[in-house]
Amino acid sequence: MEEFFGLTLSRLEAQIGALGKEKYRARQLFRWVYNQGNLDFREMTNIPKSLRSVFSEMFSLDTMPIAEERSSRDGSTKLALVTRDAHVIEVVIMPEKSRVTLCVSTQIGCRMGCRFCVTGKIGFKRNLSAAEIVGQVITAREYLRKAGKSPVTNIVFMGMGEPMDNIDNVATALDILKDQSGLDLSYRKITLSSVGLVDGLKTLSAKSAVIAISLNAADDETRSMLMPINRLYSIGRIMDFARGFKGTKRTRITFEYILIKGVNDSLDDAKRLADLLTGVKCKINLIPYNPSSYTEFERPERGEVDRFHQYLIERYFTVIIRDSRGQDVGGACGQLGMGYLGGAPDPAAPDTKETTASEVTS
Ligand code: SF4
Numbered sequence: 001m002e003e004f005f006g007l008t009l010s011r012l013e014a015q016i017g018a019l020g021k022e023k024y025r026a027r028q029l030f031r032w033v034y035n036q037g038n039l040d041f042r043e044m045t046n047i048p049k050s051l052r053s054v055f056s057e058m059f060s061l062d063t064m065p066i067a068e069e070r071s072s073r074d075g076s077t078k079l080a081l082v083t084r085d086a087h088v089i090e091v092v093i094m095p096e097k098s099r100v101t102l103c104v105s106t107q108i109g110c111r112m113g114c115r116f117c118v119t120g121k122i123g124f125k126r127n128l129s130a131a132e133i134v135g136q137v138i139t140a141r142e143y144l145r146k147a148g149k150s151p152v153t154n155i156v157f158m159g160m161g162e163p164m165d166n167i168d169n170v171a172t173a174l175d176i177l178k179d180q181s182g183l184d185l186s187y188r189k190i191t192l193s194s195v196g197l198v199d200g201l202k203t204l205s206a207k208s209a210v211i212a213i214s215l216n217a218a219d220d221e222t223r224s225m226l227m228p229i230n231r232l233y234s235i236g237r238i239m240d241f242a243r244g245f246k247g248t249k250r251t252r253i254t255f256e257y258i259l260i261k262g263v264n265d266s267l268d269d270a271k272r273l274a275d276l277l278t279g280v281k282c283k284i285n286l287i288p289y290n291p292s293s294y295t296e297f298e299r300p301e302r303g304e305v306d307r308f309h310q311y312l313i314e315r316y317f318t319v320i321i322r323d324s325r326g327q328d329v330g331g332a333c334g335q336l337g338m339g340y341l342g343g344a345p346d347p348a349a350p351d352t353k354e355t356t357a358s359e360v361t362s
């Protein structure tokens with residue numbers, strides 16, 4: 001039986017066409033499943049009963065079992081979803097005033113080995129299939145529907161794994177998530193975050209998602225220490241890509257900069273960052289580091305964060321301080337996958353009262 005959530009509309013049309021049936025049935029299925037949110041073939045009443053029965057034997061609409069659900073003090077929820085081969089994928093639901101963002105994973109573990117990231121410590125287990133990527137979205141949607149909560153409006157590919165290292169499956173998942181007969185998510189509702197694998201970004205940015213690049217340092221020495229992939233995809237290569245990126249104000253690249261105490265949080269670092277990004281159409285997200293007993297770094301004091309922020313504002317950048325959600329449940333940026341290391345969320349993680357991101361536009 002094939003997993004429905006891994007099929008693009010065109011592949012579904014081909015499969016249904018191969019049965020000798022009308023191709024428009026594929027669009028009807030897409031509408032039922034993604035648009036109407038109905039996962040029961042028996043209820044798809046505009047499709048003949050005999051065909052519904054064929055579809056129910058051909059395609060699986062099973063969501064992923066939820067092994068664990070942890071609610072943060074800040075309102076976000078981390079779900080541990082179980083794959084068919086018994087791996088665990090963690091997704092984080094983050095409600096805000098006017099939207100609900102879902103952070104999805106693209107791999108089990110990760111081979112990028114960023115030193116500040118728990119997922120990087122796990123190592124690489126395997127890529128997630130397109131069905132598993134879309135399945136996270138549908139499972140979270142079902143979870144929210146049953147809980148009577150608002151549905152997901154935005155998706156960020158910032159969970160476990162590097163999306164560009166699983167580019168084919170991510171591209172297929174994007175096609176499915178954006179299909180107008182289905183969830184119809186516009187490019188502004190989807191953010192792809194990458195350590196800067198620019199070859200993949202060049203391919204996928206054509207798919208029109210918002211691009212976020214995890215930069216974290218403005219000099220190669222510091223960045224290579226934090227992110228070994230920098231030896232292959234250096235800051236210079238990333239800047240070449242960023243300068244050539246044809247985005248509008250809305251699609252300009254976001255640079256993520258995790259502020260780590262004593263490593264990249266000085267005023268000199270802020271100046272280097274400002275010099276590097278001058279002339280590049282971009283937005284900067286400053287993310288105070290989320291400590292974990294599995295990584296060696298510390299979070300800067302709030303005053304240091306504010307000083308860094310203020311410097312960039314004075315250099316006329318659009319800067320947001322983004323305190324990650326779900327730190328108390330191991331659901332924050334760089335914390336996913338603790339279960340693979342045998343651990344629980346760090347009880348010493350800082351309190352996470354909802355922090356309003358202070359956005360300053362130049
Ligand atoms: S930060 Fe992202 S790319 Fe780096 S190790 Fe963690 S999951 Fe992988």
